[in-house]
Amino acid sequence: MTYQETINYLYQQLPVFHRIGKKAFKANLDNTLTICNHLGNPQEKFKSIHIAGTNGKGSTSHFLAAILQSAGYKTGLYTSPHLKSFTERIRINGQPIPEEEVISYVADNQVFLEDLKPSFFEMSVGMAFEYFAKQQVDIAVIEVGLGGRLDSTNVINPELSVITNISFDHTDILGDTLPQIAGEKAGIIKKNTPVVISEFQEETKDVFIRKAQEEKAKIYFAEDDFEIKSYKNKGTFLELEISNRKTDSIKSFVSQLTGSYQLKNILGVLKSVEILNEQGFNISEEAVYQGIEKVVSITGLKGRWQVLSEKPLMICDTAHNLSGITEILSSITKVKYKQLWMILGFVSDKDIDGILALLPKEANYVFCQANVPRALEAKLLQEKGESHALKGEVIEEVNKAIAFVKAKCSEDDLIYVGGSTFVVADIDEL
Structure with missing residues (x-):
């Protein structure tokens, strides 16, 4: 073989x-x-x-x-x-x-x-x-x-x-x-x-x-x-x-x-x-x-607060649970940016509602899903997000989601990609 x-x-x-x-x-x-x-x-x-x-x-x-x-x-x-x-x-x-x-x-x-x-x-x-x-x-x-x-x-x-x-x-x-x-x-x-x-x-x-x-x-x-x-x-x-x-x-x-x-x-x-x-x-x-x-x-470690581009600043991280996302949000507060974009996907067995309740309402969201059977459907994630006053688009494939955000954002914005190890794994630029 x-x-x-x-x-x-x-x-x-x-x-x-x-x-x-x-x-x-x-x-x-x-x-x-x-x-x-x-x-x-x-x-x-x-x-x-x-x-x-x-x-x-x-x-x-x-x-x-x-x-x-x-x-x-x-x-x-x-x-x-x-x-x-x-x-x-x-x-x-x-x-x-x-x-x-x-x-x-x-x-x-x-x-x-x-x-x-x-x-x-x-x-x-x-x-x-x-x-x-x-x-x-x-x-x-x-x-x-x-x-x-x-x-x-x-x-x-x-x-x-x-x-x-x-x-x-x-x-x-x-x-x-x-x-x-x-x-x-x-x-x-x-x-x-x-x-x-x-x-x-x-x-x-x-x-x-x-x-x-x-x-x-x-x-x-x-x-x-x-x-x-x-x-x-x-x-x-x-x-x-x-x-x-x-x-x-x-x-x-x-x-x-x-x-x-x-x-x-x-x-x-x-x-x-x-x-x-x-x-x-x-x-x-x-x-x-x-x-x-x-x-x-x-x-050769990848995916830990990894900078994928500078202008706009795009960061990915494999944090995927309540505690990890809490730390990510703390790190985001220390970054200067004009507008925050969050490209997120999760696996279905996490405390997703607990995580969504923490996320900033003023951010722009794109909901995606990783290419694994455990992935939560992006449309369902969008619906859960809306119940927490998080508004955003559904673009299932993470690289298409990244291209969409890059086309709309300014170079002073911050793009965060994560929610799941497997979302990060699907990023072409990694």
């Missing part, structure tokens, strides 16, 4: 969460353990960092991977979902897994996979672990797909666990209270393995403390040791000053990932680096600065 034939085969054979949702989620680790055993347990052959959270886990994963790579470590990175190509999910030193490796993995294990019938995600976790082991990475940064406790990635024994923001998402699977959701995320906390909590939240702190005590794991809340003193967006960069409470010092950083929501992520990253160095890693201050400043260039 060619690469495209291989990907088509996997989509046809295996349930894919981003296409069909909850039905693709396997509520146990049995298949993943079976796959790993079949492959010779590759997850035991490299060091790792495990990262969970509702929002921020992707950015945090890329920050840490960029820093480790800048420090000279051969660094694996596993994330999901992908935006343009499946190969984005599995990287070493910023380079996606070669298509030939994907083809050979499926060919070598086709009979086994057809017999086991794992999910698409379970299959891809096995592929990533085998590739990292075969390429002898020094360390791999592993992002949880969904939840933590029952996520397929939760078969590793990492050097460090990191948990970012906890907010409402996938409540039909993870629970409908913050403590319940935190309990699922806390499932990545392992025996005698330190865990960093990037964002302190009163509602969830006891869940993490209790789980850490059970596992005899040292727990660190990043905000106990680090504090943002000042920050400002400057063009396509974020400039910030951070104080270290323990050393009573203030250091300046420049981040290639912008948006105010990155502030919480960066505190967790700095605390994680501190712990890794205590464990024997050799990560210099220069590597930290470089990894944060050049994170997008080093890792």
Whole structure:
């Protein structure tokens, strides 16, 4: 099979969460353990960092991977979902897994996979672990797909666990209270393995403390040791000053990932680096600065407050739940513009009414839908928008929506494109 034939085969054979949702989620680790055993347990052959959270886990994963790579470590990175190509999910030193490796993995294990019938995600976790082991990475940064406790990635024994923001998402699977959701995320906390909590939240702190005590794991809340003193967006960069409470010092950083929501992520990253160095890693201050400043260039990350054009200013972001959109709106308030245009599409299993209630009434809206089965119909989204006094056009395909807005707006306007990872993935200019 060619690469495209291989990907088509996997989509046809295996349930894919981003296409069909909850039905693709396997509520146990049995298949993943079976796959790993079949492959010779590759997850035991490299060091790792495990990262969970509702929002921020992707950015945090890329920050840490960029820093480790800048420090000279051969660094694996596993994330999901992908935006343009499946190969984005599995990287070493910023380079996606070669298509030939994907083809050979499926060919070598086709009979086994057809017999086991794992999910698409379970299959891809096995592929990533085998590739990292075969390429002898020094360390791999592993992002949880969904939840933590029952996520397929939760078969590793990492050097460090990191948990970012906890907010409402996938409540039909993870629970409908913050403590319940935190309990699922806390499932990545392992025996005698330190865990960093990037964002302190009163509602969830006891869940993490209790789980850490059970596992005899040292727990660190990043905000106990680090504090943002000042920050400002400057063009396509974020400039910030951070104080270290323990050393009573203030250091300046420049981040290639912008948006105010990155502030919480960066505190967790700095605390994680501190712990890794205590464990024997050799990560210099220069590597930290470089990894944060050049994170997008080093890792190839897309879709995080990404500037697609300057005049008019057009930004896309993969934020897709209530908490993420709230942070996006906060970032938008810090941008100067004449008129705001929002091109939005959502998947149908989100708290769409909750999100629409937050959106500015004075913006111009274009409602679209991503090219995935879970996408909410654009016409239905328009109707929901109207019930929240949001007026706008329906243009289903996102690139046609972008062309429509560009033809009508002025160069001093701001265009925001988002609402779903899959809307962003469909953007031609990405």
